[in-house]
Amino acid sequence: MAEIEIKTAPADFRFPTTNQTRHCFTRYIEYHRCVNAKGEATADCEKFAKYYRSLCPAEWVEKWNEQRENGTFAGPL
Amino acid sequence: MILRSLECRFLTIALCDAAEPWQLGSQDAATPMMQGIIDLHHDIFFFLILILVFVSRMLVRALWHFNEQTNPIPQRIVHGTTIEIIRTIFPSVILLFIAIPSFALLYSMDGVLVDPAITIKAIGHQWYRTYEYSDYNSSDEQSLTFDSYTIPEDDPELGQSRLLEVDNRVVVPAKTHLRMIVTPADVPHSWAVPSSGVKCDAVPGRSNLTSISVQREGVYYGQCSEICGTNHAFTPIVVEAVTLKDYADWVSNQLILQTN
Numbered sequence: 421m422a423e424i425e426i427k428t429a430p431a432d433f434r435f436p437t438t439n440q441t442r443h444c445f446t447r448y449i450e451y452h453r454c455v456n457a458k459g460e461a462t463a464d465c466e467k468f469a470k471y472y473r474s475l476c477p478a479e480w481v482e483k484w485n486e487q488r489e490n491g492t493f494a495g496p497l
Numbered sequence: 498m499i500l501r502s503l504e505c506r507f508l509t510i511a512l513c514d515a516a517e518p519w520q521l522g523s524q525d526a527a528t529p530m531m532q533g534i535i536d537l538h539h540d541i542f543f544f545l546i547l548i549l550v551f552v553s554r555m556l557v558r559a560l561w562h563f564n565e566q567t568n569p570i571p572q573r574i575v576h577g578t579t580i581e582i583i584r585t586i587f588p589s590v591i592l593l594f595i596a597i598p599s600f601a602l603l604y605s606m607d608g609v610l611v612d613p614a615i616t617i618k619a620i621g622h623q624w625y626r627t628y629e630y631s632d633y634n635s636s637d638e639q640s641l642t643f644d645s646y647t648i649p650e651d652d653p654e655l656g657q658s659r660l661l662e663v664d665n666r667v668v669v670p671a672k673t674h675l676r677m678i679v680t681p682a683d684v685p686h687s688w689a690v691p692s693s694g695v696k697c698d699a700v701p702g703r704s705n706l707t708s709i710s711v712q713r714e715g716v717y718y719g720q721c722s723e724i725c726g727t728n729h730a731f732t733p734i735v736v737e738a739v740t741l742k743d744y745a746d747w748v749s750n751q752l753i754l755q756t757n
Binding site: 481 | 607610611612613614615616618620629631632633634637640642670673676678680682697702703704705706707741745748749
């Protein structure tokens with residue numbers, strides 16, 4: 421039986437409203453900035469990855485990943 | 498039908514967690530939020546009854562006394578400073594007594610800045626829902642994801658409610674603080690579960706947040722609450738609250754199933 425850790429992205433004081441769209445977007449950008457700065461090998465960035473996976477719909481992440489590969493992603497990576 | 502409604506009201510075992518025919522009151526509360534909403538409704542209803550009685554009396558009295566037989570010459574009252582002041586201040590005081598608990602509840606419902614234990618994403622579609630549990634991923638593709646379709650009108654099993662059942666339920670742990678992220682894939686929807694006191698709009702291009710802390714185990718029913726097309730009435734929501742251990746077991750089993 422796999423161990424399940426009951427843990428998720430914390431609340432963020434930058435996004436205190438019902439609208440959490442930018443919270444999701446910001447976590448995604450934070451992760452990729454971290455990867456760009458520290459490289460894929462390190463585990464330091466995994467925290468941000470867990471955050472954006474919890475907050476972002478899979479469809480959005482898929483779309484953003486595709487945009488990043490095409491070089492058309494709008495965010496400040 | 499009437500007896501069943503009475504059962505909902507008096508049996509402690511059978512709590513009213515689904516819409517009933519001819520239902521007038523709220524469903525029974527499963528969260529502190531809904532309990533607060535019900536209490537606020539009762540508070541406001543008290544003032545509402547007082548106002549109704551007072552205004553009805555004034556209206557009936559005016560109609561009664563405006564009568565050619567008993568009052569052939571009506572009074573010509575043009576202005577009265579005292580009554581003006583009274584009828585300005587008094588309603589304001591009543592509104593104050595209504596507004597204070599209302600605002601208190603409104604801001605306490607805004608549980609955005611409490612760290613939740615679990616995040617669940619409810620994604621609205623025409624005309625079903627997709628739920629994602631992504632706290633347990635180690636990559637972008639491993640979400641615990643399933644679709645939740647209504648059980649057709651002519652296909653229920655014995656004991657199932659018409660138009661309220663789904664094939665896959667949302668499973669949540671009781672007595673745990675949850676974060677619901679609500680977003681649609683096509684047109685506006687609204688994720689509403691009356692027993693939980695939750696109604697959260699799904700706006701295209703936006704992910705909205707609502708918090709739930711279910712206090713008792715059970716099955717709670719809701720429906721899409723934003724007109725979303727032809728089958729808007731056939732897009733139900735079913736939430737099953739279980740113990741934390743059962744929830745962990747369920748997640749483990751689901752992850753194993755999705756791996757195979």
